[in-house]
Amino acid sequence: MPEYLTSAPNNWKCRLVLAAVPRDGSPYEDEFTLPLDRPIDYWDQIYTPLSELKVRVTAFRSEGRVVAEVAVETEVEAPCARCLEPARSRVKGDLRYIFSLRRDEQLREKNEGAQDGDEEIILLDSWEDEIDLAQMVWETFITALPPAILCSPDCRGLCPTCGANLNEGPCSCKTEGGDPRFEVLRKFMENQ
Ligand SMILES: [Zn+2]
């Protein structure tokens, strides 16, 4: 078993049973949890899940298509972007997916001209009994991961000179005054 999750795990069972989605356009709702049993590696950031992934799927029919709104929620731990100590963050996000038959969309394009293309439509060759949403749930989850997590909004970070955690008190480096975050920027410019 790989050390990190980098794609939807095989043990995720999340299928949308199409027969359950009402014909009259009213929404069908389903809620379930999926296991997050390993840390996630995304854009070289490691996120340790602190709970299972809560998923809510809302699906409805519209003009021959099936629209599925996927909402996810969990909590993760990752190194603080400033001081590298463990920091927690809530993860919450939702994405919308539209499923349609390839032949219906080809017909629609012929009749209505090219689409504006602001909504991506997932084309199917036929309506199966169910649609596997694992990839969509994974995508919704990773796009909701915060790129930078702070242990606290006023985290003082590390001293750019000696690396001391400034949340634990000032270090003995001589300061040139000013915000320690600007000090990081100054160092960065010096190294260019
Ligand atoms: Zn911090």
Ligand SMILES: [Zn+2]
């Ligand atoms: Zn220092």
